[in-house]
Amino acid sequence: MVQLEHNERAVALLGQLTGQGRLPHAILIEGPAGTGKKTFAQRIAQSALCTGKEKPCGICEACRKVENQSHPDICFYTVPEGKKDFPVEQVREIRGQAYVAPNEGACKIYVIDKAHTMNQAAQNALLKLIEEPPPFVCFILLCENRSQMLETILSRVTAISLETPTVEQCIETLQKRFPEKEQNLLQAAAAGAAGNIGRALALLDTAKPSKAAADAKALMQALTGGQRYECIRILASYEKDSETLSQTLSLLRERFAGLCTASYRGAAPADLPARQILPAQAVQAAKVIDEAAGNLARNVRIPLLCACMVEEIIAAFG
Ligand SMILES: [Zn+2]
Known part of the structure; x- marks a missing residue:
């Protein structure tokens, strides 16, 4: 059927x-x-x-x-x-x-x-x-x-x-269709398409979700290591590409959220940050990223919102 x-x-x-x-x-x-x-x-x-x-x-x-x-x-x-x-x-x-x-x-x-x-x-x-x-x-x-x-x-x-599904529903649909694909690629595509399944499918045919996944990983390292210029360098590639940036931010947010839940469970996080981050700091970082994603949707200039995000996160890590 x-x-x-x-x-x-x-x-x-x-x-x-x-x-x-x-x-x-x-x-x-x-x-x-x-x-x-x-x-x-x-x-x-x-x-x-x-x-x-x-x-x-x-x-x-x-x-x-x-x-x-x-x-x-x-x-x-x-x-x-x-x-x-x-x-x-x-x-x-x-x-x-x-x-x-x-x-x-x-x-x-x-x-x-x-x-x-x-x-x-x-x-x-x-x-x-x-x-x-x-x-x-x-x-x-x-x-x-x-x-x-x-x-x-x-x-x-x-x-x-017909309504656009939520990003979570979109991920669920993509998982059913592509059980062999990496979870973070599906997540990136769903976030970049804001839940629109047709657009997410089109994104999966491009290199954008894998760029988002690689950049999210590098950003996590640079942010926790306090390397603000490295962060800005990575984020500069998104100046004209808000769609891929929204994928990267969504994956970055998940990484910090994952860090926090791993520490509550007493487990080692899936990927180690450059240095130890307290759960409260990881939560704060996830919040700042959420805010940046919201500003992106409201068409705030990309270089500005990236710079603010990087400064706030690095400040939160003290
Ligand atoms: Zn029939």
Whole structure:
């Protein structure tokens, strides 16, 4: 079955819709890029086309075809390559086809990606289509922000909002998908993407999480050794890269938190600091890093927030 994670409210709403036995003719899925709108559309298609008893069963032929994207009754349209907007011609093309009966399923699903990029003419053409939909068609509009859609369209769709998971939920999902990958890389990617699973997956394809992990380790050494210039040197590489910096700060914070919990348990910490740090000092450092991460999110200048963080931590270590 197509898996949906961390969107309990949206999944419950979909359950209600399918429980009533008939899907609405037009559904709008709203959420920032990377929140799983296409996956959610796939799950709706599976519910609609499943031939099993409990829909979606995940095992019938239709369910399997939806999952490996080979079902002939799902039509996917997005902004053509090289274009910025979803063109009105493409909406007309959909209108030309939509009245043709399904191939093998009980209905046809049209997934319309990036619907928010449609201009007024395209949205009006779409409106005509969803005002008088063929009885066997379900339109699924994907959009990043419903405020970009015409009121007249919004009044005719069932809207479902997807939410960005927390960083912890994102790490959990990444762990399930990549059990072989190092925990600190997954953690770095989740933090850098602020929980957005699609963006975290994209980050994992880059060298950024490993840079973050290596730098967090070096920073811990330099901070506990009182080497402020070494800290500033490492942090200078982030002047224009707040995304990787947020990964590094998150890992650095975890390192200090780990130091503290290891000392409470009387265990040796996973990585030894340059010199002994008291638990209270480690807690203080973690707090300062948290604050720096907050300032980063509020667009405080990066060199300034890094310098303040380094000074405060070194001062806390006395
Ligand atoms: Zn099925």
